[in-house]
Each structure stands twice: as structure tokens, then as C-alpha cells.
Amino acid sequence: MENKENTAAAAAPATAEASPSIISPTSSPSVPSSPPCPPVILSPCAACKILRRRCVEKCVLAPYFPPTEPLKFTIAHRVFGASNIIKLLQELPEDQRADAVNSMVYEANARLRDPVYGCAGRDLSASETNK
Numbered sequence: 001m002e003n004k005e006n007t008a009a010a011a012a013p014a015t016a017e018a019s020p021s022i023i024s025p026t027s028s029p030s031v032p033s034s035p036p037c038p039p040v041i042l043s044p045c046a047a048c049k050i051l052r053r054r055c056v057e058k059c060v061l062a063p064y065f066p067p068t069e070p071l072k073f074t075i076a077h078r079v080f081g082a083s084n085i086i087k088l089l090q091e092l093p094e095d096q097r098a099d100a101v102n103s104m105v106y107e108a109n110a111r112l113r114d115p116v117y118g119c120a121g122r123d124l125s126a127s128e129t130n131k
């Protein structure tokens with residue numbers, strides 16, 4: 001008694017689906033090509049939410065502190081302070097802001113874990129114990 005599992009190779013009907021003549025391109029867009037702008041964030045960003053301020057259209061924090069990751073700003077805010085974060089971001093070119101935020105969040109995380117040495121703690125304590 002053989003199972004009929006090997007019959008999958010049934011000849012598929014050769015459906016010649018040659019695409020018919022394309023009727024017409026979709027109605028030409030009359031709208032001028034939209035400028036490259038960051039995705040619209042509907043709710044206030046995490047930073048503005050925590051700071052309880054209005055998230056304006058050009059909020060420098062919004063692209064780096066999305067409302068989905070409130071912890072990122074909470075931590076960085078606790079260690080660096082919101083005004084310092086904003087100031088730093090405003091002084092940096094846009095293409096370096098993401099990195100700055102990442103390192104700030106990283107350092108803030110480390111600093112909460114080790115208030116004395118922060119992210120330098122590992123190196124320092126390692127060299128200390130190697131005496």
C-alpha cells in the first residue's frame with residue numbers, strides 16, 4: 001500500500017499568461033514629486049511625550065526617539081538632561097545625529113548601571129583588577 005504522496009508532479013496546465021497589452025499608465029501624477037522628508041510621525045515623539053511639550057513638525061528629537069521606544073529617551077534624559085540632548089543634536093549635522101543618540105543612549109545605559117564610571121567602568125575596573 002503506497003501513499004499517494006508522489007503525485008505532486010502532475011502536469012500543470014500550461015497557462016500562457018502573456019500579459020495583454022498594457023492599457024495605459026496610471027493617470028499621470030499631477031502632484032509634484034514630494035520632497036524627501038522623514039516619515040510623518042503622528043503621535044508626539046517619545047521625547048516630547050516625556051517632556052510634555054508639543055512635538056512640532058521639525059522636532060529634532062522625533063526621528064531618534066520614536067514613540068515606540070520611550071525608554072531610550074527616558075534613560076538619556078535622566079543622565080544627560082533633555083536640554084543637553086537637544087543642544088547637542090542641534091549642533092550636529094543631521095547625518096551624525098543618529099550616531100550621537102545611539103552613543104548617548106548606550107552611555108546612559110551604562111551610567112545607570114554604573115553611576116561612577118559609566119561605560120568607562122569596564123575598562124577601568126578591568127585594569128584595576130589586573131594590578
Ligand SMILES: [Zn+2]
Nearest residue numbers: 045048055059
Ligand atoms: Zn518631538
